[in-house]
Amino acid sequence: xxxxxxxxxxxxxxxxxxxxxxxxSLAFADISPRQPVHILVIPKSHHANVAExxxxxxxxxxxxxxxxxxxxxxxxxxSFRFTFNTGADAGQTVFHAHGHITARTPKESGGN
Ligand code: 5GP
Ligand code: ZN
Numbered sequence: 001x002x003x004x005x006x007x008x009x010x011x012x013x014x015x016x017x018x019x020x021x022x023x024x025s026l027a028f029a030d031i032s033p034r035q036p037v038h039i040l041v042i043p044k045s046h047h048a049n050v051a052e053x054x055x056x057x058x059x060x061x062x063x064x065x066x067x068x069x070x071x072x073x074x075x076x077x078x079s080f081r082f083t084f085n086t087g088a089d090a091g092q093t094v095f096h097a098h099g100h101i102t103a104r105t106p107k108e109s110g111g112n
Contacts, residue, residue, distance in 0.1 A: 006096035010044050019075075022067045024060040030100065037075050037103040041068040046096055050084040053097040068099050076103035 009016045009028060016028035019039055030038040043060045047053040054061050065082075072080045080103040085092040 004046055004094075004096050006042050006094055006098065007046050010042070020067060020071055022063050024057075024063040025067045027067055027071050027101075035102040035104055036106050037080065037101065039068075039071055039075065039101045040098045041071065041101060042096060042098045048095045048097065049086045049092065050097045050099070051086060064097075064099065068101055072101050072103070075101070075107055077105045077107055079103060079105060 005014065008014045010026055016031075019027040019029060021027065024044055025041055026044055027039055027041045030040050041064050043053055043057070043064055045057070045060065047056055050061070053064070068082055072078075072082065080101055083100045083102070084097070085100075
């Protein structure tokens with residue numbers, strides 16, 4: 001989608017601090033972190049929210065959750081949230097599916 005900010009990040013058209021990627025997914029630092037760890041994990045293809053991603057491409061959803069879990073293991077002490085705001089009333093502001101990995105406690109060794 002040409003006017004989607006996260007599609008532009010996937011395309012490299014706007015900058016992001018990329019953390020990691022996988023076949024179907026990309027992870028990057030949230031531009032406005034609300035916790036000491038705040039990383040977004042998105043599918044590389046456009047789906048409006050996680051429910052639409054699950055319906056359209058379950059393999060990509062599994063890939064996204066696996067990438068997010070790996071990142072959480074690398075960047076937190078093992079306690080984290082992995083949340084998908086779905087719909088404007090739930091606080092979704094970017095309508096390209098994304099999970100937020102947030103944690104109060106970064107992993108002490110191995111960088112953050
Ligand atoms: P939502 O409220 O839709 O669940 O979350 C959208 C998230 O995307 C917010 O936490 C916001 O800070 C982040 N965000 C919005 N625009 C950009 C951007 O251009 N770059 C990055 N890295 N994060 C963004
Ligand atoms: Zn998009």
